[in-house]
Amino acid sequence: MTTAPVQAAPATVARTARTADRQPGARLVTRDLSACYGGFVAVRDVNLVIEPRAVTALIGPSGCGKSTVLRTLNRMHEVAPGAGVSGSVHLNGQDLYAPEVDPVNVRRTVGMVFQRPNPFPTMSVYENVVAGLRLGGTRRRRREHDDVVEEALRGAHLWHEVKDRLRRPGASLSGGQQQRLCIARAIAVRPAVLLMDEPCSALDPISTLAIEQLLASLRTDYTIVIVTHNMQQAARVSDTTAFFNVTEPGGPGRLVETGPTARMFTAPADPATADYLGGRFG
Amino acid sequence: MGTTPRLDPALATSPDEDASRQVLGPAERRGDQVFRAVSRGAAQLILLLLAAIALFLVWRAFPAFQANTASFLTTTAWFPDQDPPVFGIAALAFGTVLTAAVAMVLAVPVGYGIALFTVFYADRRVGAAAGFITDLLAAVPSIVFGLWGLAVLQPHLGGLGQWLNTYLGAIPLFRNDSGLYTKSILVAGIVLAIMVLPTVSALSREVFVRVPATHVEAALALGATRWEMVRASVLPFARPGMVSAAMLGLGRALGETIAVALVLSAAFDVSWQLSEPGGNTFAANIALKWNEAGPIGLSALIASGLVLFALTLAVNVTARAILARRARFSGGAA
Ligand SMILES: Nc1ncnc2c1ncn2[C@@H]1O[C@H](COP(=O)(O)OP(=O)(O)O)[C@@H](O)[C@H]1O
Ligand SMILES: [Mg+2]
Numbered sequence: 001m002t003t004a005p006v007q008a009a010p011a012t013v014a015r016t017a018r019t020a021d022r023q024p025g026a027r028l029v030t031r032d033l034s035a036c037y038g039g040f041v042a043v044r045d046v047n048l049v050i051e052p053r054a055v056t057a058l059i060g061p062s063g064c065g066k067s068t069v070l071r072t073l074n075r076m077h078e079v080a081p082g083a084g085v086s087g088s089v090h091l092n093g094q095d096l097y098a099p100e101v102d103p104v105n106v107r108r109t110v111g112m113v114f115q116r117p118n119p120f121p122t123m124s125v126y127e128n129v130v131a132g133l134r135l136g137g138t139r140r141r142r143r144e145h146d147d148v149v150e151e152a153l154r155g156a157h158l159w160h161e162v163k164d165r166l167r168r169p170g171a172s173l174s175g176g177q178q179q180r181l182c183i184a185r186a187i188a189v190r191p192a193v194l195l196m197d198e199p200c201s202a203l204d205p206i207s208t209l210a211i212e213q214l215l216a217s218l219r220t221d222y223t224i225v226i227v228t229h230n231m232q233q234a235a236r237v238s239d240t241t242a243f244f245n246v247t248e249p250g251g252p253g254r255l256v257e258t259g260p261t262a263r264m265f266t267a268p269a270d271p272a273t274a275d276y277l278g279g280r281f282g
Numbered sequence: 283m284g285t286t287p288r289l290d291p292a293l294a295t296s297p298d299e300d301a302s303r304q305v306l307g308p309a310e311r312r313g314d315q316v317f318r319a320v321s322r323g324a325a326q327l328i329l330l331l332l333a334a335i336a337l338f339l340v341w342r343a344f345p346a347f348q349a350n351t352a353s354f355l356t357t358t359a360w361f362p363d364q365d366p367p368v369f370g371i372a373a374l375a376f377g378t379v380l381t382a383a384v385a386m387v388l389a390v391p392v393g394y395g396i397a398l399f400t401v402f403y404a405d406r407r408v409g410a411a412a413g414f415i416t417d418l419l420a421a422v423p424s425i426v427f428g429l430w431g432l433a434v435l436q437p438h439l440g441g442l443g444q445w446l447n448t449y450l451g452a453i454p455l456f457r458n459d460s461g462l463y464t465k466s467i468l469v470a471g472i473v474l475a476i477m478v479l480p481t482v483s484a485l486s487r488e489v490f491v492r493v494p495a496t497h498v499e500a501a502l503a504l505g506a507t508r509w510e511m512v513r514a515s516v517l518p519f520a521r522p523g524m525v526s527a528a529m530l531g532l533g534r535a536l537g538e539t540i541a542v543a544l545v546l547s548a549a550f551d552v553s554w555q556l557s558e559p560g561g562n563t564f565a566a567n568i569a570l571k572w573n574e575a576g577p578i579g580l581s582a583l584i585a586s587g588l589v590l591f592a593l594t595l596a597v598n599v600t601a602r603a604i605l606a607r608r609a610r611f612s613g614g615a616a
Pocket of ligand 2: 067068227
């Protein structure tokens, strides 16, 4: 490992994470992004700009590649066997798929919350929140951890519910609490971007409401991308909406249209968007 | 499970229960009933068989216990056919446990390592090939391992023994006062390690592939490296299964006969010095002494077999119990 290339690069992914403290959020830009599983192209030629400190919703019928696109944004896509990506994703101008970029650093900068709450089952609430901080061999003081845990749990609107049982297993919480615990775990490492793949689809309406309110407050600090199959949810929480669709049967998903959420829902440019939002398919 | 679906209690207790059954269909299909009966029968048969084996061993061992003039558990000699008979299992138990321990110390980390590599590190095709090759080791007959240990491994271990004696000789395990490095517990332990390796790695691989993808992704998405992911998500989930894999390997190491009988020098002593000639195990002793044994000798060998049986049974039952407890646990919350 030489230090020269690091100094030459204007902003490394790892550095973005730290600068995120001062200037939160980051702009993501995809250019001709395609992703495949083995020989099957799941999405093709996605050109999408994701603005900082805003919520971008990815919507579209099931199987159109929303999750796939989301997972290309933090290089989780390549974890799937046979998965491949072409095109580029730039985070504040830096290509996440450049050869010298370590996907581990990308994932520390671009956090992710999954469809089903997945706290580490053997860890306590507290340990779950600091799990990301303990990675990468960074040693911190206990007090620092305590502060981060409280801040992250407050940020995830969970602090009051769990502050007296931080040592209980994370799996002992309710589904909605577990999902907010996962959000706390993700924001504890202070990412620039937060990706959420249908975070409410396994939750009851009250927990869903809690998470939607949480999104509204996280919006000021993070770039948020949320996949949802719930159009009302997209309308409620997002600033920008991107509509994906499969145009030919068995073919790849494509980005049909993107724009401010209010306009997308009132005056979509593409007839397919209108049909989907009007509930005529999907 | 197995409850008859019923519309309401009144119907269930009504005299014409058959009629309600016809409406609702039979409680259990014929195929399920047959399968349940067969599997329950098989389980009971196996228990019965185990009990019969234990009973047989006790019955045949009894004359030896009666005739023995020394303590069966603490004596380190084996003269059951002399008058008066003097024999005990102390040296056998010691040798059995020590060779198995050496085998475990070597095989368990390597077995876990191979399993982790094939599941989480290697390219899928390389991983499958590595797993397949390890499994092939299980197909090599014991006698071949024994011959290989004698002919190939042993001549190369003198150097290792000398090195251990020179640099780690302060530790009794590695000291060698005899200057001889053949037919040792070390050789037997290494041979056994290779023999139990496929057991450990195949069983732990099965546990690893069952780690839920959501746990793996949770760690990776936080920015964990592979090893951090293994520590955060895989090991906590897989630990009981890994313990069981090691225990089942241990069961095999304790009972292995012919390879050890070939390699060890069948001495009746208790010595911690791994690289010196000597050591003996239950199974090897039975194999070596059976043909020349008189009536009390046979009975004494069976008595030692009884102890080995109890030992391996305990190890296997413990391993299964750990697995079963885990199955109940993960069926719930996780
Ligand atoms: N791990 C995978 N292996 C193979 N094909 C996959 C995998 N994941 C998703 N796909 C396929 O890729 C397409 C897009 O899937 P996905 O991104 O999950 O869609 P969405 O999230 O919009 O429902 C679908 O046709 C799906 O079957
Ligand atoms: Mg999806």
